Amino acid sequence: MPDKPKVAFYWCASCGGCEEAVVDLAEKILDVVAAVDIVFWPVALDFKKSDVEAMEDGSILASFVNGAIRTTEQEEMALLLRRKSKVLVAFGSCAHLGGIPALANLWDREAIFDTAYRTTASTVNPEGTLPQVSLAHNGDRVHLPGFYNTVRALDQVTEVDYYIPGCAPTPNIIAGAVETLLGGDLPPAGTVLTPDIALCEDCPRLDTKPQELTIERFRRPHEVIADEGTCLLAQGLLCMGPATRSGCGHLCINGNMPCTGCFGPTSKVRDQGAKYLSAIASMLGFEDEAAIDRALDGIPDPVGTFYRYGLAGSLLRRRKMTPVDA
Amino acid sequence: MSADTNGQPRIGVYVCHCGTNIAATVDVEAVAEYAAGLPGVTVSKTYKYMCSDPGQELIKEDILANQLDRVIVAACSPSLHEATFRRATAAGGINPYYFHMVSIRELDSWVHTDIVEATAKAKDLIRAAIHRVRFHKPLERARVNVNPAVMVVGGGIAGIHAALTLANAGKKVYLVEREPSIGGHMAQFDKTFPTLDCAACILTPKMTEVGQHPNITLWTMAEVDKVDGYVGNYQVTVRHKPRFIIEEACVGCMECIEVCVFRRGKTPDEFNLGLNMRKPVYIPFPQAVPQVVVIDQDACIEFRTGRCKKTCVEVCAERNAIDFTQTETFDTVEVGAIVVATGFKTFDPRRTPSYGYGVYPNVYTAMEIERLVNASGPTEGHVTLRDGRTPETVGIVHCVGSRDVNTNEHCSRVCCMYSLKLAHLVKEKTGAEIYNFYIDIRAPGKGMEEFYNRVAEEGVHFIRGKVADVYPEAGNTGRVVLQAEDTLLGRVRKIPVDMVVLATGLEAQADADEVRRTFNITCGGGGFFMERHPKLAPVSTFTDGIFLAGCCQGPKDIPDTVAQAGAAAAEALALVDKGFVEMEPNTAYVVTEECSGCKTCIPLCPYTAISRVDGKAYINPVLCKGCGTCVAACPSGSIRQNLFEDEEIYEEILGVLANA
Ligand SMILES: Cc1cc2nc3c(=O)[nH]c(=O)nc-3n(C[C@H](O)[C@H](O)[C@H](O)COP(=O)(O)OP(=O)(O)OC[C@H]3O[C@@H](n4cnc5c(N)ncnc54)[C@H](O)[C@@H]3O)c2cc1C
Ligand code: SF4
Ligand code: SF4
Ligand code: SF4
Ligand code: SF4
Numbered sequence: 008m009p010d011k012p013k014v015a016f017y018w019c020a021s022c023g024g025c026e027e028a029v030v031d032l033a034e035k036i037l038d039v040v041a042a043v044d045i046v047f048w049p050v051a052l053d054f055k056k057s058d059v060e061a062m063e064d065g066s067i068l069a070s071f072v073n074g075a076i077r078t079t080e081q082e083e084m085a086l087l088l089r090r091k092s093k094v095l096v097a098f099g100s101c102a103h104l105g106g107i108p109a110l111a112n113l114w115d116r117e118a119i120f121d122t123a124y125r126t127t128a129s130t131v132n133p134e135g136t137l138p139q140v141s142l143a144h145n146g147d148r149v150h151l152p153g154f155y156n157t158v159r160a161l162d163q164v165t166e167v168d169y170y171i172p173g174c175a176p177t178p179n180i181i182a183g184a185v186e187t188l189l190g191g192d193l194p195p196a197g198t199v200l201t202p203d204i205a206l207c208e209d210c211p212r213l214d215t216k217p218q219e220l221t222i223e224r225f226r227r228p229h230e231v232i233a234d235e236g237t238c239l240l241a242q243g244l245l246c247m248g249p250a251t252r253s254g255c256g257h258l259c260i261n262g263n264m265p266c267t268g269c270f271g272p273t274s275k276v277r278d279q280g281a282k283y284l285s286a287i288a289s290m291l292g293f294e295d296e297a298a299i300d301r302a303l304d305g306i307p308d309p310v311g312t313f314y315r316y317g318l319a320g321s322l323l324r325r326r327k328m329t330p331v332d333a
Numbered sequence: 334m335s336a337d338t339n340g341q342p343r344i345g346v347y348v349c350h351c352g353t354n355i356a357a358t359v360d361v362e363a364v365a366e367y368a369a370g371l372p373g374v375t376v377s378k379t380y381k382y383m384c385s386d387p388g389q390e391l392i393k394e395d396i397l398a399n400q401l402d403r404v405i406v407a408a409c410s411p412s413l414h415e416a417t418f419r420r421a422t423a424a425g426g427i428n429p430y431y432f433h434m435v436s437i438r439e440l441d442s443w444v445h446t447d448i449v450e451a452t453a454k455a456k457d458l459i460r461a462a463i464h465r466v467r468f469h470k471p472l473e474r475a476r477v478n479v480n481p482a483v484m485v486v487g488g489g490i491a492g493i494h495a496a497l498t499l500a501n502a503g504k505k506v507y508l509v510e511r512e513p514s515i516g517g518h519m520a521q522f523d524k525t526f527p528t529l530d531c532a533a534c535i536l537t538p539k540m541t542e543v544g545q546h547p548n549i550t551l552w553t554m555a556e557v558d559k560v561d562g563y564v565g566n567y568q569v570t571v572r573h574k575p576r577f578i579i580e581e582a583c584v585g586c587m588e589c590i591e592v593c594v595f596r597r598g599k600t601p602d603e604f605n606l607g608l609n610m611r612k613p614v615y616i617p618f619p620q621a622v623p624q625v626v627v628i629d630q631d632a633c634i635e636f637r638t639g640r641c642k643k644t645c646v647e648v649c650a651e652r653n654a655i656d657f658t659q660t661e662t663f664d665t666v667e668v669g670a671i672v673v674a675t676g677f678k679t680f681d682p683r684r685t686p687s688y689g690y691g692v693y694p695n696v697y698t699a700m701e702i703e704r705l706v707n708a709s710g711p712t713e714g715h716v717t718l719r720d721g722r723t724p725e726t727v728g729i730v731h732c733v734g735s736r737d738v739n740t741n742e743h744c745s746r747v748c749c750m751y752s753l754k755l756a757h758l759v760k761e762k763t764g765a766e767i768y769n770f771y772i773d774i775r776a777p778g779k780g781m782e783e784f785y786n787r788v789a790e791e792g793v794h795f796i797r798g799k800v801a802d803v804y805p806e807a808g809n810t811g812r813v814v815l816q817a818e819d820t821l822l823g824r825v826r827k828i829p830v831d832m833v834v835l836a837t838g839l840e841a842q843a844d845a846d847e848v849r850r851t852f853n854i855t856c857g858g859g860g861f862f863m864e865r866h867p868k869l870a871p872v873s874t875f876t877d878g879i880f881l882a883g884c885c886q887g888p889k890d891i892p893d894t895v896a897q898a899g900a901a902a903a904e905a906l907a908l909v910d911k912g913f914v915e916m917e918p919n920t921a922y923v924v925t926e927e928c929s930g931c932k933t934c935i936p937l938c939p940y941t942a943i944s945r946v947d948g949k950a951y952i953n954p955v956l957c958k959g960c961g962t963c964v965a966a967c968p969s970g971s972i973r974q975n976l977f978e979d980e981e982i983y984e985e986i987l988g989v990l991a992n993a
Contacts, residue, residue, distance in 0.1 A: 205929035205969035219936045249931040250968035275927060275970030286933050286968040
């Protein structure tokens with residue numbers, strides 16, 4: 008079947024949810040499989056890196072890469088797929104914005120290794136062995152990927168043509184994106200393949216969001232039984248809906264949970280967290296600092312709240328560390 | 334990059350010497366040379382004074398000769414000359430908003446001394462501008478029609494003069510005064526310094542003219558409740574307090590006062606500062622405008638019991654002017670400009686107990702003495718003590734509630750002079766020995782020093798020293814002793830006097846903060862309203878179309894008040910007479926297709942410019958002042974602001990940091 012367009016899937020620093028999401032396409036996956044020729048998909052199919060290297064540059068129509076870039080190997084694969092593909096798609100929040108793995112940018116390699124290999128209660132590592140890039144093993148030299156200090160989104164490593172947002176992307180979004188890409192009428196490079204408008208726009212609860220909203224105390228989802236018909240923000244739950252692209256079909260809202268912002272900002276916003284912080288600040292209608300502090304007590308983890316998915320790609324990028332290792 | 338730069342802009346950069354203001358601290362030649370090497374820069378020059386005619390001409394000629402499409406001037410501050418250079422840019426035939434100004438004076442040469450570093454900073458700032466201007470868009474100033482009517486708030490001499498000036502120019506004027514009569518403080522004086530002309534003789538004709546002027550609608554017992562709209566188109570809601578007299582029906586015969594069931598007044602007379610009593614139906618003073626009585630609801634028997642014989646109504650008879658059923662009413666009018674002339678209040682000397690005001694009966698405020706020396710005052714001009722005696726010695730204490738960190742830091746400007754006036758008048762009427770206790774005599778202004786010399790020659794005593802204490806003289810003489818350290822003699826003086834006059838200072842009105850909010854203007858030190866610029870825009874405020882006149886802006890005497898009122902009227906006239914205003918285009922706008930309708934922005938606008946239309950936010954460009962609040966807050970980035978687009982700001986930041 009040489010005429011079918013070739014596509015590739017790859018995962019970098021991710022939880023595997025994005026791979027699941029592809030499988031979740033259920034019967035739709037059969038349409039995809041019928042329409043394309045999958046030339047690389049380590050999770051599901053037995054192809055090797057060398058198979059990709061052997062392909063002609065630009066011979067893959069589209070590579071879908073999920074996960075953030077944390078290691079040298081991930082970077083290498085991203086660059087390889089970039090070279091071999093006409094279109095490189097950042098798939099899911101981690102590839103799109105850095106995602107949850109990028110929250111590790113609050114620490115550096117040393118601190119992460121220290122926690123993961125030394126100090127957690129479940130660690131048994133009497134020799135204090137840490138990951139090495141190169142080590143002797145049974146008389147051979149073994150090489151392992153390098154671990155960067157900083158997690159990056161895919162487009163901080165190489166040029167990305169399109170983005171499919173979401174943690175994980177929903178079946179509808181994936182199917183729509185694939186259809187767009189196969190349809191040939193391609194949107195401008197850099198497009199995020201969802202509506203460019205915030206989630207509130209068609210939120211079923213928008214009418215109940217008051218025009219003058221003053222929040223006296225933010226609450227975390229486990230602290231309240233939220234009313235199912237009322238705007239979650241109005242109930243003090245930090246709903247990221249106003250600062251987050253729509254397209255998810257309000258999955259969280261329908262589950263009576265506030266939006267956590269996984270689709271990222273609209274195209275006009277460079278830093279979702281900063282933007283929403285500035286909006287939230289305007290909802291704290293207090294003059295005295297103590298009252299403001301009280302309201303904010305309900306947000307014990309501001310970075311994990313406002314930058315849950317966007318830290319790597321934001322203006323902040325990471326906690327300051329010198330030098331930023333390349 | 335903006336479309337009409339065809340990818341590469343043609344920027345003209347002009348670095349101003351500002352004489353030596355900039356050139357002495359910034360190597361302007363090096364800066365211009367550096368800018369010439371940056372991408373997009375077509376010409377880069379320095380000039381001694383860019384704001385001069387030849388400087389502006391330079392811009393114009395270069396635009397034409399070199400097809401410049403962007404202009405940057407690095408000079409003083411945009412608040413000084415942005416408009417100048419925008420005009421010069423427009424004169425060269427390109428949109429004025431392709432111009433951008435860089436401050437290398439206020440932000441650089443004036444605040445640094447190291448030439449090398451100041452020069453480097455100028456380069457950074459200009460580089461930022463070069464990055465930014467390529468994103469500038471052509472913008473248009475919108476025109477809005479102006480309502481020719483003007484409202485004047487406060488009917489003291491300031492408001493009276495402003496209202497008459499405007500009305501004489503043919504403009505419709507609404508004069509709003511909260512007391513039952515116009516006149517303000519000046520109506521309470523007998524004579525005025527430094528010329529000692531009779532206050533009533535010069536004020537009454539103006540008051541009458543206001544009352545009769547066909548172009549003036551005079552509303553007394555009225556206050557402004559709400560101001561909506563914007564420059565040229567204000568909607569002002571005025572609240573009328575009930576007078577219980579139908580103004581149009583009352584002829585001012587005052588027969589009702591005569592026959593009121595109260596044989597004598599029992600309510601302290603406000604106009605005379607409580608030095609006598611008035612009846613529940615009264616006229617504030619004989620020359621009051623309007624010549625209409627007023628009923629004091631708190632004192633009138635009919636209001637208190639509902640069972641008065643109402644002799645007033647009887648005598649008013651067919652004139653039928655009395656109406657006990659009146660209630661608060663409201664009027665909303667449209668005006669193009671507003672002159673705020675709400676005046677001052679005098680310092681309450683109870684706040685400095687050491688002067689004994691309210692404790693010793695013969696300690697008076699200056700305002701009370703103004704009434705005592707006044708021929709139509711409570712004593713018909715006889716200066717007598719509360720027990721009826723004529724004082725033989727009088728001490729006047731200057732700077733009460735002025736020039737004192739514990740009360741007011743400012744100098745009230747008129748107290749020295751009115752103290753001299755009162756010294757003269759009291760001496761003239763009683764022959765008493767008068768002692769002035771002063772810190773400094775402040776007598777600037779026309780005829781003031783001469784007036785001081787004249788009063789000194791009349792034999793009034795001057796003691797340079799701050800009164801530290803006022804206490805009763807031993808032996809029940811009824812006199813009090815003024816104790817002060819005479820700083821000229823270097824010793825403590827204790828002078829027993831029959832009467833003490835406290836020259837209380839001028840303060841902002843008690844409700845200045847409320848009034849400030851109503852008119853959306855600002856207060857400066859001491860609560861007086863802030864002018865837009867102390868030198869160059871002394872009667873304007875930061876809100877277009879709202880002007881200031883008289884003591885509400887700061888203490889001043891009558892000549893300065895009148896001059897300022899004339900200026901405020903002229904500024905208002907210049908605005909309304911032109912017929913339209915041009916709006917700065919630095920406004921915010923919602924990109925409707927991108928707005929999610931989340932409502933975050935709507936309550937934030939300090940000028941209520943944002944509303945919700947068909948589920949989306951809408952910004953009224955005429956109301957928007959470009960403060961940027963909503964732009965920062967819109968969580969989806971759907972609000973942008975002209976001249977402050979994200980690209981412009983990010984590029985500016987990148988530009989300034991490019992060498993960091
Ligand atoms: C004791 C004393 C003696 C003085 N003697 C002299 C002198 O001899 N010569 C001289 O040149 N200067 C003299 N001055 C200064 C002089 O009083 C002022 O320069 C002058 O009165 C200022 O006029 P104005 O209209 O600004 O304020 P005001 O006279 O205070 O008038 C303000 C008016 O606004 C009204 N008003 C206030 N708030 C509102 C509101 N919210 N809504 C509607 N109306 C409102 C008030 O009722 C009042 O009628 C003296 C001052 C004092 C205290
Ligand atoms: S804030 Fe959240 S719950 Fe409220 S309207 Fe927006 S998306 Fe819906
Ligand atoms: S209310 Fe009647 S009686 Fe009193 S002053 Fe007016 S017209 Fe005269
Ligand atoms: S920029 Fe300021 S004035 Fe303009 S609409 Fe936004 S909040 Fe209002
Ligand atoms: S804040 Fe932004 S998205 Fe929300 S209503 Fe206003 S303009 Fe629309």
